[in-house]
Amino acid sequence: MQGRIEPPSKKPEPSSKEKLKSAEKIPSYHTVAVGSGPVGLLSALSALQHRKPGEKVAVLADRREELGVRQQVLWIQEDVFQFIKKMVGEDLINRFMDELAITEDEEDGYYLTTGDFERLLYIALSEYTQGEDYDFIDVQKIAPKQKITDAIQINKEQQVISVQGLAINGVPIEGAPKTCSLNFKNLVAADGARRTLAKAMGEEDVIFDETQRPLHHTKHVVATFRLPEGTTPQSCSKLKVYPGATGAETVSMPTLEDIPFSRDITPCSLAQLKTDFGWKGHTRPHSQIYATRDVVYIGAEMPADLPKEKAREYAIRMMHDQLPQDFIDKMTEIPCDLNTAYGRKMEQLKVSVFDIELGELNKTLQVCANEDEDQLGVIFYMGDAKKNPLYTTGTGVQTGVREVMGFDTYLDSVSTPKLDSDKRTDKQRLRDALESYHVHTQELLGDIRTKQDGWIEGRVKKEKEAEKNFKVFTRYKKSIAELNSLILKVNEAFAKLPNDEIPEIPEFFDQAHTKLNDLKNKYKKVFLCCKGEAHISSYNGVNVEDMIKEFKVIEEEILTTYPSLESVTESLSGTPKEFAATWYNDISEASKQFLLDCYHGVSKSSATTSAVKVGLFSGSQLSEQGPKLNHEPKIDGLTM
Incomplete structure (x- = not known):
């Protein structure tokens, strides 16, 4: 067993000396990634490439059974794509591109579903030896009314995280859930906008940008469908008409020889949107459509009072802003096996409704040290755990990946042998590398804020x-x-x-x-x-x-x-x-x-x-x- 497993105890909190003694029995990891989404898996791959011989990496996941289930389409720019290729290898990338799981667009970049991104990273992770190079630890989900600190404890002084473990490397823990404690050098908080890790430390202080303009429409819907039979993601992109600056209009575009669809775009009127769905604006809801593999995806603003039962119908109606009627008519449902938990989850996620809350944690990282400061540990906040940006700007997953790029550069700096001419101590080298990471992240997030503010101002x-x-x-x-x-x-x-x-x-x-x-x-x-x-x-x-x-x-x-x-x-x-x-x-x-x-x-x-x-x-x-x-x-x- 790779982690120390012990039943939950109601005994008084041990003293620092007792913790120090028990810490010696706790397995140590180069990096512990909390979260099995793209950012968590990618940071684990980066750590595996930088660890010393004998060091291990751990991934903590509370939804491994859902890996690959999400069909929402992500947009990836060239620099992000090249970093992903560096992490997973060119052969695996080419395989996914041959399957159209990654779709290249000459002008815009690349598209892939969230599920395929997770699948890509998980396959790359599986090329390492489980149990020797890394541990994949399934942890219990936090119940809606459960106190977070009952499920997760973090001792920054000892650089230890404790969670309620269910299984390690697929092997169920006897009597689970049981407390599983892990020592870390690097702890990556990639647990999403819920920020459970930050809350477990009592460090959460979500702040909104001072220049942040309020969103006019905070409720959004994302929906996924199967492309019409015989079509490709590229044909969808060619058919698509981007709404102009003044909103979607009825347009007839020339037909394309290799695509058997008209290009007559017939958006519904504002009167229809108001009568049928309760839209209250005089401009059209913002929407964006992407396609990859056999999936077409739409994300759109939606009326605040529209019930979820009508969200699918509304999403289809909004697709008429950019795609022709006969193409939409031939879209089909993504098949799901409702006899399995995986299939039922996929069915549930075909249409998702959510409210956008633009929050930001006021930390990029935290340095942890024991009483003698003979060993430094670091907690990194990445992805939505750091900042949940406005997805309409295309900065969501890309921001998280670029933060992992900064993490990768940091690991390069601290793992590279010190030159004779470098008179800094190891601790000073580490602190300098952390400062560079912090500056990189702040510049990245500053650009995101500017882009986000500009989008909101324009809207x-x-x-x-x-x-x-x-x-x-x-x-x-x-x-x-x-x-x-x-x-x-x-x-x-x-x-x-x-x-x-x-x-x-x-x-x-x-x-x-x-x-x-x-x-x-x-x-x-x-x-x-x-x-x-x-x-x-x-x-x-x-x-x-x-x-x-x-x-x-x-x-x-x-x-x-x-x-x-x-x-x-x-x-x-x-x-x-x-x-x-x-x-x-x-x-x-x-x-x-x-x-x-x-x-x-x-x-x-x-x-x-x-x-x-x-x-x-x-x-x-x-x-x-x-x-x-x-x-x-x-x-x-x-x-x-």
């Missing part, structure tokens, strides 16, 4: 912009609908214009036709709103005030150019005159008012002022709520 700004645009649109939407009707009538009339029309009339209509259609094309999203809220996907980019200002300029330009068409109309006869009368009689009230100024004697001397007397948007509206022209209109125009 909040986008939400505020959408809210403002929604209010302005609501104020003017009837007028916008009238303008839309006017443009349709102009287009109809222009299409019917006889080819032999006299020059003056075609020039007038051509200018009105061209300028109004240019306006509609430029602000097509504003006019899309006119069909009703059921057609708008986001109020980002609905620049109503700018559109109104440009329309007023168009009115002024046309009416200034054509202050009076009385002499022209008097000279008309036949088809042109009939056309003008028919066009005038058929168009909307707004258009009639527009033409009244043109046809009925607006004099050149009054052109500048009369040009803005008549319009869809009243001067009082613009002066109170929106942009102003250089001169104040004297008369309100058509008020909707």
Whole structure:
């Protein structure tokens, strides 16, 4: 048996001298990694590569039976990928890439599931001899209401951690759970955002960054599905349309020869998101989609009050922001064997709902020493145990791996033989190496904070912009609908214009036709709103005030150019005159008012002022709520 096993005792706490004596019987480890996720396993592999002959590494896990079960897709950048390759070996990496368990994207980096990442690291760990090179110790999970210090004790002075052991290297401990104590040089706290290790020492002091902006939407959902049969992760990436800066729009992209799917992206409207799911924003929920192996994953903001039972339906609906309908229709469920605990856990994790709490422990490491300081030990906080970052920035697992990179550099420094020219003591070398690790970690986390703050600032700004645009649109939407009707009538009339029309009339209509259609094309999203809220996907980019200002300029330009068409109309006869009368009689009230100024004697001397007397948007509206022209209109125009 590799650890000292003893039944829980209710005896008084032993004295320091008694602890010192008992510590001699406790097995020692170069590194004890608490946690069997990617960060814990990776730090164990690093320690195995740096230990001295005869030294061992231990991994403490409370969910070994769940290794590989998580199908959420992770994004890995090049530097992180190269470090992982260094830890596990190129042959194993190539094997996983051949299986598409690691998917390479030429532009973005690499993708793999959390489960495949754990499987990769566990296979690499298994290449060492269990029981000789390392011990894998299964420990009891902490019950919801259990006091943490009843399950985990840490004696920093003696560099000893005690846990409730269940099995060592797969061999059940008789009478388990029993207290298992381990001596450590390095203790890696990779136990996630629960921070049980920090809490066991009474050292937890979660602080939030002073510059941290609050998240607008804290509730998120992640969901996984099986790719359509016959497709690859790369084909999913090619089909995917990244939502633009103003939110997802209905788009039709050219089809791809090697992929049998359309590329028609049809996001649902905000009205649907509000009615069906209770979304309260005027901008779209943020979402991101990744694919690897045979898995497609989505992570998205979700309505705060949406029950978990509807989370899967909501996740699928949000996939329409980036993927075509026929692709989504052919996705299937990831198969799970519900007769096994592993399969039931996989089924449970297909859809996960969680609240984001952006916390950070105020320590990167702690130095432990006995009373005589003849041996130093170190506790390292890594991954979510140190900082649980905003996953939408792609900094989650990558931050943890980069912290292990710093740990690997630290182990390099302290394990490299000292040069003759180096006059530092071993203890000073260790402290210098720790200082370098601390600086590395702080710089890393500083970059993460900056990126995270920037993402949150942009998200909040986008939400505020959408809210403002929604209010302005609501104020003017009837007028916008009238303008839309006017443009349709102009287009109809222009299409019917006889080819032999006299020059003056075609020039007038051509200018009105061209300028109004240019306006509609430029602000097509504003006019899309006119069909009703059921057609708008986001109020980002609905620049109503700018559109109104440009329309007023168009009115002024046309009416200034054509202050009076009385002499022209008097000279008309036949088809042109009939056309003008028919066009005038058929168009909307707004258009009639527009033409009244043109046809009925607006004099050149009054052109500048009369040009803005008549319009869809009243001067009082613009002066109170929106942009102003250089001169104040004297008369309100058509008020909707």
